[in-house]
Amino acid sequence: MTDDDAGIASGVQRAADQLGGSTGITTYVGVGFAPALHGTDPFLTSSLLAIAGLAAAGLVAWRISMPAEVMEEALG
Numbered sequence: 001m002t003d004d005d006a007g008i009a010s011g012v013q014r015a016a017d018q019l020g021g022s023t024g025i026t027t028y029v030g031v032g033f034a035p036a037l038h039g040t041d042p043f044l045t046s047s048l049l050a051i052a053g054l055a056a057a058g059l060v061a062w063r064i065s066m067p068a069e070v071m072e073e074a075l076g
Contacts, residue, residue: 026053 030046030053 022057023050023054026050026057029053 027046027050030049033045033049
């Protein structure tokens with residue numbers, strides 16, 4: 001890697017760290033809540049809860065990262 005690409009590589013690594021952490025947390029929360037939801041497959045329940053958590057985190061990240069002008073245009 002060259003010195004010119006060091007900033008990009010650092011950003012990619014940081015994003016991967018954040019994504020891995022949020023995925024782990026949502027998976028643990030899903031597995032923790034799976035027994036509370038009776039009558040369903042715990043693996044399916046934990047997967048759906050993890051996906052819902054990742055989607056919520058993605059929406060929050062999208063909302064934070066958008067400049068105000070772009071957000072006003074997107075929302076109308």
